[in-house]
Amino acid sequence: MTFLYNIWHNEKSREIIIQIFVLLCIGWFLSWLISNVDANFKALGKDISFEFLFIPAGYDINQYLIDYNNRDSHLRAGIVGLLNTGLVAVFGIILATILGVTLGIIRLSKNWLASRIAYWYIEFTRNVPILLHILLWHGIIINTLPHSKNAINIADISFLSNRGFYIPKPLTENGIELVYLLLVIGIIFSVLFFKHAKKKQDLTGLQLPVFWINLSVIISLPVIGFFVSGLPISLEIPVLKGFNFKGGMHMSPELAALTFALGIYTAAFIAEIVRAGILAVDKGQREAAESIGLKPSKVMKLVILPQARRVIIPPLTSQYLNLTKNSSLAIAIGYMDLVATLGGISLNQTGREMETMVIVMLIYLSVSLSISAFMNWYNNKVKLVGR
Amino acid sequence: MSNNVIIAAVVAGAVGIGAGYALFSGQPTQTVEKETVTSAPSGAGTLDEVRARGSLNCIINTGLAGFAAPDDQGKWTGFDVDFCRAVAAATLGDADKVNYTTATGKTRFTKLAAGEGEILSRNTTWTFSRDVDLSQTFVGVSYYDGQGFMVPKSLGVTSAKGLDGASVCIQTGTTTELNLAEFFASNNMKYNPVPIETNSEAQELYKAGRCDVYTTDASGLYATMSSFDNPSDHMVLPEIVSKEPLGPVVRHGDDQWADIVAWTLKAMMAGEELNITSSNVKSLAGKDNKNKEINRLLGKDPLQGVSKLGLSPDWAVQVISQVGNYAEVFEKNLGMSTPLKIARGANQLSRDGGLFYIPPIK
Structure with missing residues (x-):
């Protein structure tokens, strides 16, 4: 008895006992869930099998980043869908970040009009559900742009219609290697020059025009190579053939609508996060920076934003995750992402709801965790090192 | 929490899951079905x-x-x-x-x-x-029934064989996608699928000209056409590309x-x-x-x-x-x-x- 009494009254062993008990409860609950599913599936005469992943999908997908045709497997169709999800998430995150940071800064502007416009934009955008944004942008694109026969012609090489945006596709020919080589050299030079300039500034305080020099090197070297090796890039220009444009690169109205909607919607949240981050920086920092004669743009770039970043990054991560997950609403407008392919048509063709849904959920989970892990790494890099 | 505690906790968790599962899977299926809250509808009755x-x-x-x-x-x-x-x-x-x-x-x-x-x-x-x-x-x-194609008469197409390269609106979640893929492949034609979840949204896209063609079962096409403002501006092409009982x-x-x-x-x-x-x-x-x-x-x-x-x-x-x-x-x-x-x-x-x-x- 005294032994048990001692165990319970020892803080450490009590902790362990309670945790074991809680884990037993969780384990019991999970096994109950699993056995419930199992029993219900048995009652319905269904089994759980993933063999369907390897039979031909039989349907076509309108946008594929890797080769795909309807004889490929459901698994490949799912991967094509996942890449489409990834594509729209990346586009959306880029747009949302640029727009969001800009708006967040404008929102704090001393210019009354600019600040009000940003305010109204944010309040309007973030209080309307994302699905409506998606349908609105899709509706605008397909209803206001002309049909492909009357497409808006941009310099005879690019065309804008309600079937999407067509631009020329660069095709590489022999001799392109020199251009690539010079591009790599340009980038290496830029990195070295950047380090050199930083060192010089640390030693002497002299600032070199790093940005402009690097930019011109990175652009001019490959351009020189391009002419030297005899113009090894040709353009495949989209042409109207039959019902649609053929050739060139194509951005579908669905991808465009989804990118705009996700980017613009998420930007409103990012703007508020950025504003919060900037306001979290002590105003003495700004005053000190101004007092040593820095221009307002430099104050923002060199003093305020680096400190605000620490506050901004954790909530920003969850906005990126939200954007990625919200992209599953693509199904509303016919953009063939992961949910539309594996979680939609494959599900219907094979009738494997449980299996497809489990796979789709696990994929979203691992994508989200990857983004999260990357942002944590970045956060650790920029966080306040003990001073 | 020290490392030992973590290890103990993990072991306990594993034991818990194992014990719980053994508890259930050891019992006859009948009992499990009775205990399940969200039991699937049984066969008879x-x-x-x-x-x-x-x-x-x-x-x-x-x-x-x-x-x-x-x-x-x-x-x-x-x-x-x-x-x-x-x-x-x-x-x-x-x-x-x-x-x-x-x-x-x-x-x-x-x-x-x-x-x-x-x-x-x-x-x-x-x-x-x-x-x-x-x-x-x-x-x-x-x-x-059978799967057919509806087009605006202004498109100037009178046969589904003339649809090479067209954008096709599809109502998803049906056998329609497979029939469509097979029909176009067997005629060596290409198309651009636009899959839509419900009939009403697919209609909107078709009307806005996002697609040249709308495909679903012919009965569904007639039903859709009858709800348009000008049904006579559209036609169902003669080809029926599938058996749809x-x-x-x-x-x-x-x-x-x-x-x-x-x-x-x-x-x-x-x-x-x-x-x-x-x-x-x-x-x-x-x-x-x-x-x-x-x-x-x-x-x-x-x-x-x-x-x-x-x-x-x-x-x-x-x-x-x-x-x-x-x-x-x-x-x-x-x-x-x-x-x-x-x-x-x-x-x-x-x-x-x-x-x-x-x-x-x-």
């Missing part, structure tokens, strides 16, 4: 469930003119809806005792399997894998219920064959007819097995008097007098050149 509830739950389309669409008073009407009403009349004696649940092409089988309805009456194509692999029972064909579906495992649904459909067709209509059924049921098949169908003469189905002898009278025979239901919802203007075609009795051949009622 569907008729008893319906009778006990006093109404039939029927899964229908979210909206397809002529097949299942709300009228101006918000009441569901249509060909598929009338079939639900017919089963309610046969089992409950009242065609109005139906609760409708709508389902998209994607959710319909899940909803049926989950017990949200006793019948799936939603222009559903009978295929091998749906019948066998998904554990459902197709009880018959109520409408012989549409019919009601029930869950696997209750043969009695499957028989009831199957013979309700056949009774409606037999009604047409025997010239029994909603207006004359009552008088035919009251007298002794020369054609004994009429007597048996209407319960005048004994028909072996009706009580085994759990139905009252006048079940067919209820169906035909309250809903009508097959021809009446077809003409009322889809026929030439409706905006859909669908010809009977294959959907006639075999004696009239169609595909319906009804087993004898004896």
Whole structure:
């Protein structure tokens, strides 16, 4: 008895006992869930099998980043869908970040009009559900742009219609290697020059025009190579053939609508996060920076934003995750992402709801965790090192 | 928390999961089923469930003119809806005792399997894998359909073979995607699919010119076209690229219920064959007819097995008097007098050149 009494009254062993008990409860609950599913599936005469992943999908997908045709497997169709999800998430995150940071800064502007416009934009955008944004942008694109026969012609090489945006596709020919080589050299030079300039500034305080020099090197070297090796890039220009444009690169109205909607919607949240981050920086920092004669743009770039970043990054991560997950609403407008392919048509063709849904959920989970892990790494890099 | 504690906790968790699972999987399946809160509907006893509830739950389309669409008073009407009403009349004696649940092409089988309805009456194509692999029972064909293409007349296309390179709007979650892929591949043509979840959204895209073509079952195309402002600006191309026998579906495992649904459909067709209509059924049921098949169908003469189905002898009278025979239901919802203007075609009795051949009622 005294032994048990001692165990319970020892803080450490009590902790362990309670945790074991809680884990037993969780384990019991999970096994109950699993056995419930199992029993219900048995009652319905269904089994759980993933063999369907390897039979031909039989349907076509309108946008594929890797080769795909309807004889490929459901698994490949799912991967094509996942890449489409990834594509729209990346586009959306880029747009949302640029727009969001800009708006967040404008929102704090001393210019009354600019600040009000940003305010109204944010309040309007973030209080309307994302699905409506998606349908609105899709509706605008397909209803206001002309049909492909009357497409808006941009310099005879690019065309804008309600079937999407067509631009020329660069095709590489022999001799392109020199251009690539010079591009790599340009980038290496830029990195070295950047380090050199930083060192010089640390030693002497002299600032070199790093940005402009690097930019011109990175652009001019490959351009020189391009002419030297005899113009090894040709353009495949989209042409109207039959019902649609053929050739060139194509951005579908669905991808465009989804990118705009996700980017613009998420930007409103990012703007508020950025504003919060900037306001979290002590105003003495700004005053000190101004007092040593820095221009307002430099104050923002060199003093305020680096400190605000620490506050901004954790909530920003969850906005990126939200954007990625919200992209599953693509199904509303016919953009063939992961949910539309594996979680939609494959599900219907094979009738494997449980299996497809489990796979789709696990994929979203691992994508989200990857983004999260990357942002944590970045956060650790920029966080306040003990001073 | 120290490392030791973490390890202990993990071990305990694993033991917990193992113990819990052993606890359950050790027991006979029967017990588990009783304990489960969200138990799937069991096989038998569907008729008893319906009778006990006093109404039939029927899964229908979210909206397809002529097949299942709300009228101006918000009441569901249509060909598929009338079939639900017919089963309610046969089992409950009242065609109005139906609760409708709508389902998209994607959710319909899940909803049926989950017990949200006793019948799936939603222009559903009978295929091998749906019948066998998904554990459902197709009880018959109520409408012989086939996948077709609708185009604006202004497109200047008169054959589906001229659609190379077109953008095609598809209603997803059907056999449509596969038929489309096969048709275009076998004719060495390319296309750009635009898959849409519901019929109404697909219509909007088609009308806005996002697609050149809209494809689904021909019946669905006529239904969609009839709801346009200018139906005559559009046409259905002559090619029918698939076999789509549409019919009601029930869950696997209750043969009695499957028989009831199957013979309700056949009774409606037999009604047409025997010239029994909603207006004359009552008088035919009251007298002794020369054609004994009429007597048996209407319960005048004994028909072996009706009580085994759990139905009252006048079940067919209820169906035909309250809903009508097959021809009446077809003409009322889809026929030439409706905006859909669908010809009977294959959907006639075999004696009239169609595909319906009804087993004898004896």
